[in-house]
Amino acid sequence: MDVNRKIPKRIASIVMNSLKGGVVPRIGLPYITVGRKNEIEALLHDVEMIKDGGASFRFIVGRYGSGKSFLIQSIRNYVMDQGFIVADADLSPERRLQGTRGQGLATYRELIANLSTKTKPEGGALALVLDRWISQIQSEAVTQSGLKVGDIALSRLVDQKIYEVTSQMSELVHGFEFASLLSRYYHAYLQGDDETKALVLKWFRGEYSLKREAKNELGVNIIITDDDWYEYIKLFASFFTLAGYAGMMIMIDELVNIYKIPNAITRQYNYEKILMMYNDTLQGKAKHLGIIMGATPQALEDKRRGVYSYEALRSRLAEGKFAKEGVRDLLAPVIHLEPLNPEEMLVLCEKLADIHATMYRYDKKVTTDDIALFIQIEYQRIGASSNITPREVIRDFIELLDILYQHPDMKVKDLLNSEEFNYHESDVLSNKTNDGFAEFTI
Secondary structure, three states: OOOEEEEHHHHHHHHHHHHOOOOOOOOOOOHHHOOOOOHHHHHHHHHHHHHOOEEEEEEEEEOOOOOHHHEEEEEHHHHHHHEEEEEEEEEOOOOOOOOOOOHHHHHHHHHHHHHOOEOOOOOHHHHHHHHHHHHHHHHHHHHHOOOOOHHHHHHHHHHHHHHHHHHHHHHOOHHHHHHHHHHHHHHHHHHHHHHHHHHHHHHHHHOOHHHHHHHHHOOOOOOOOOHHHHHHHHHHHHHHHOOOOOOEEEHHOOOOOOOOOOOOHHHHHHHHHHHHHHHHOOOOOOOOOOEEEEEHHHHOOOOOOOOHHOOOHHHHOOOOOOOOOOEOOOOOOEEEEOOOOOHHHHHHHHHHHHHHHHHHOOOOOOOOHHHHHHHHHOOOOOOOHOOOHHHHHHHHHHHHHHHHHHHHOOOOOHHHHHHHOOOHHHHOOOOHHHHHHHHHOO
């Protein structure tokens, strides 16, 4: 995408409203991407490995508002453009990796509900993928054989090609049932049996709660459960590759919700699930699958309740002796997000000013000097060097733009010098600034 061209008004509206609400937009990210070059390059190295049949597991670690979700969504959009199928979910008290009351299955259902492709980036792509796979096999059979649609010989050839795919699935854990359901879906597709197609999709989405119900409706003796949902993620990754996609990437954010579980045994079961997924990807038991998890530093490193409270994970994930702030090993399983520097934040705010002007159709009023003054003030707040996050700066800047738009008689410097913004210009331009930031100039 040429991000230098003007952003469409519809996308501008989505981007600004999302950022103002403190959430990451699912579209339009290339228009506001700033920094994170090294982190993105490290994750793109994983993408190439997954394409070649490997698997990867990464933690992206940063404080609230530091850009974890933004980086995850940026990678999500990139890999969809590369022919991947992507599924993402945020953990919550009702969605975990393991549970006794369906919390793990709830995460699986969310992942499948959010299944996305380049042509259907908003989620809900499972039926589209299955129909596309069948249509593609039919087209290949027609091209190879020269037979016409409706010919019995063509149907037999397509059956054979479908069987070639499903037989490969049968070799995997739970693969036989998975393959039989794929075959069931294919025949329902041919016969225009929408009811059976819907039942198969219901099973794939993990919506059967009783084995008896699945047996009566589809003739299969198993259902997806809290304990084995991840095995089906691996099956889907293999199937999607056989169906012509580059691989599958799943993204699970808000790992802090496991950290918040009050029961220590329940937390340990969830960390045990993470360990199993981690080992699977690094030992080659999973193929064409990437897993990214987002966590706060406390949720990862707290040795009493965090991921590091599970010794088997701590010993695998803890940084070595040479990494330190500013010198991180981005090829390690854990990527610690460094704060965006003032120059990067200035570029981001300039982009936001352009988008805001496009959205409301006015000539941009704030100058680069105005934005530089705004950034200086933000970064001179007490503790800003270690605590300020992009979310806070973005929120303040969009509020500034909104007020200037609604009150055209107001001046930028009047707002920046107001008592509500804490600092006056005289303070900013004096030498009494924190962290040596007064030397930041344009």
